[in-house]
Amino acid sequence: MTSAALLLGHDGPFAQALDRFAPREEQQILAEAVETALSESSVLVGEAGTGVGKTFAYLVPAVLSGGRTLISTGTRHLQDQLFRKDLPLVCQALGRRPRLALLKGRANYLCKGRLAMAAQNPTLRTPELQQQLRAVEAWALRTRSGDISECSALPEDAEVWPHVVSQEDFCRQHEHDDIEGCFVTLARRTAQEAELVVVNHHLLCADMALKDEGFGEILPNADALIIDEAHQIPDVASQFFGHRISTRHLQELSRDIIGAQLSEAPDAMSLRADAERLELLLKQLRLAMGEGQRREAWQGMVAQTRTEMLALRQLLEQLAEALTVNAGRGKQLDACQRRLDSHKALLERFLDSDDQDIRWFETYRSGFALNVTPLQVSAAFRRALTSLPAAWVFVSATLSIGGDFAHFRAQLGLDDLENISECQLDSPFDYARNATLFVPSSLPAPQHPDYLEQMLALARPVIDAAGGRSFVLFTSHRALDYAAALWREHLPYPLFVQGDRSKADLIEAFREAGNGVLLGTSSFWEGVDVRGEALSCVIIDRLPFASPGDPVLQARIESIREAGGNAFFDYQLPQAIVALKQGVGRLIRDHDDRGVLMLCDPRTIDKPYGRSFVHALPPMRRTRRLDVVQHFFAGTLEDAIRDHRS
Numbered sequence: 094m095t096s097a098a099l100l101l102g103h104d105g106p107f108a109q110a111l112d113r114f115a116p117r118e119e120q121q122i123l124a125e126a127v128e129t130a131l132s133e134s135s136v137l138v139g140e141a142g143t144g145v146g147k148t149f150a151y152l153v154p155a156v157l158s159g160g161r162t163l164i165s166t167g168t169r170h171l172q173d174q175l176f177r178k179d180l181p182l183v184c185q186a187l188g189r190r191p192r193l194a195l196l197k198g199r200a201n202y203l204c205k206g207r208l209a210m211a212a213q214n215p216t217l218r219t220p221e222l223q224q225q226l227r228a229v230e231a232w233a234l235r236t237r238s239g240d241i242s243e244c245s246a247l248p249e250d251a252e253v254w255p256h257v258v259s260q261e262d263f264c265r266q267h268e269h270d271d272i273e274g275c276f277v278t279l280a281r282r283t284a285q286e287a288e289l290v291v292v293n294h295h296l297l298c299a300d301m302a303l304k305d306e307g308f309g310e311i312l313p314n315a316d317a318l319i320i321d322e323a324h325q326i327p328d329v330a331s332q333f334f335g336h337r338i339s340t341r342h343l344q345e346l347s348r349d350i351i352g353a354q355l356s357e358a359p360d361a362m363s364l365r366a367d368a369e370r371l372e373l374l375l376k377q378l379r380l381a382m383g384e385g386q387r388r389e390a391w392q393g394m395v396a397q398t399r400t401e402m403l404a405l406r407q408l409l410e411q412l413a414e415a416l417t418v419n420a421g422r423g424k425q426l427d428a429c430q431r432r433l434d435s436h437k438a439l440l441e442r443f444l445d446s447d448d449q450d451i452r453w454f455e456t457y458r459s460g461f462a463l464n465v466t467p468l469q470v471s472a473a474f475r476r477a478l479t480s481l482p483a484a485w486v487f488v489s490a491t492l493s494i495g496g497d498f499a500h501f502r503a504q505l506g507l508d509d510l511e512n513i514s515e516c517q518l519d520s521p522f523d524y525a526r527n528a529t530l531f532v533p534s535s536l537p538a539p540q541h542p543d544y545l546e547q548m549l550a551l552a553r554p555v556i557d558a559a560g561g562r563s564f565v566l567f568t569s570h571r572a573l574d575y576a577a578a579l580w581r582e583h584l585p586y587p588l589f590v591q592g593d594r595s596k597a598d599l600i601e602a603f604r605e606a607g608n609g610v611l612l613g614t615s616s617f618w619e620g621v622d623v624r625g626e627a628l629s630c631v632i633i634d635r636l637p638f639a640s641p642g643d644p645v646l647q648a649r650i651e652s653i654r655e656a657g658g659n660a661f662f663d664y665q666l667p668q669a670i671v672a673l674k675q676g677v678g679r680l681i682r683d684h685d686d687r688g689v690l691m692l693c694d695p696r697t698i699d700k701p702y703g704r705s706f707v708h709a710l711p712p713m714r715r716t717r718r719l720d721v722v723q724h725f726f727a728g729t730l731e732d733a734i735r736d737h738r739s
Contacts (some may be wrong), residue, residue: 097124097154106186119518119647120146126516128154131317135512136485138502140492142520143678147488151319152183155289156191156358158372160316162292165297167322173242174289194287198296202276203239203491204259210425211256214352225253239276240311248591248595255345294325298333301477315483322670327504332472338439340375340460346436347371350429357423364415367408374408377401382456390644391452409437453644466645468652475506491515493675495708500667524711527687528680529725531555537697539635545572548693549579552632554719555691558726561586561608563630566618566676568637573612586610603627619675624682631680632691636706637672638665666702670709677710689722
């Protein structure tokens, strides 16, 4: 065994220091594989099932390595947990004191200059925004990091944040003495000097995309990069190797131009008039896109919006000319000019994209977004990876399909790397004894008009048998809304519905209730950890195939077909299996947990490909009978089995 593996053993410091620590062979194997990859500067792809303890398995060799290590995880919440809880614990147990840093994207940090501007901006005079501004001003006097997640007085989606957080174009104009008080500068400087830096996938991929285009280095050079929750990387990389422009970006620019004109160029009335016209034109363009929320390929919208898009192009040119005329009159105006140039370039790239890009749009209640997504990210990611002479470790609970990593490797261009190794470790939990898979036998096909109603009717006795204590995970918001409307008045258990509160608040309230039922969609399929009896049942409405109407999926399917491949088996099925494994992973979170997985979709049994889903799951007891589930929760299952055999 390597030193990292031994330190995680029976005689290691963790067994001595942590009350609930139990050495696990799987954890030691993964730690050894990570330590080898770091020492050899090679690539490791590792799958570690729930309960392996993958966080310690990569943190221990990272702390021991002595090199500069970058650790990236899926969300800012997990990033905070890693930095504030897990890393300090590992360092303390090992008796090491490496320099640590937490680094997030620019928009996560308060900008004192923009806060001062916002306080004077006449467009931010509503009572709600003024109240939020006062809360930010009070917090700004106390904070040392400027990380807005520390401001407990306001939620992360508060309307005031876009007006007061760091913004690249504004921050370029800092004078030298301003930089000393800049929270972004402080965070980056700390990261440059640290040995272990914790980032998130969005920041990592944003930096990789910049490097791919030959521009700056947001992240410090590293000897090793460890990517946790690595199953998310292909989708996140698609966002950052692509481009996006939205009404929110342009509306914020319009309002900032108006604020800058009033304070720095009060005589430039035509500039203000053009900025006000921009907001009006954005509303007209949104109306031209039709009613309702849509997510479709742009090709079908070209003719419908031709007049408005031409007008938008012309107005942005006119605004650019007006800002050029007023250049040098103030820092705010100059920052607005650079932002406008950037947005103009994004719009042109959207309108002029080639066949290697997917152009699509989204509409919301009062806004829209225009997106360019690469057809494949494998080549761009491969270029970025090979340009950094470092060890790369990709780890997640869900990377393989039946123990095969080919799908994940192909997505990131890792197919033919010479210095790559794989490590696949199953969960150490006793699923065979502690979990039951229930696939009901009486449901129609998911496309049947009564499927959802019948599925919820069958789920109800399972929830009753569990005494609440259930997650019901849906593949669509429409199904979630239907279930919420049906059960809000009639379910005799506390009901928690995605969207009613923040995700963190919902999970905490669910835990405290002890007999709650939580309804969620994709964001609750992963990154949620509820241990103990409070969560004893997970119900999944359908196999999680991506919507066939999704424009990105449509384009990739067509590309695979044109290349002679089978889009269903090569892409759609593997993607759905990984998503299902994430949802199932919510059920058993500790050695003593017991529970039932109700997989409602009859295709699990009726279709030949259904076996691929079942084989990808942990080896739990399977049944199609409701009474087996009821006996399981009643603790009488073994007696019932004996009676049945006799």
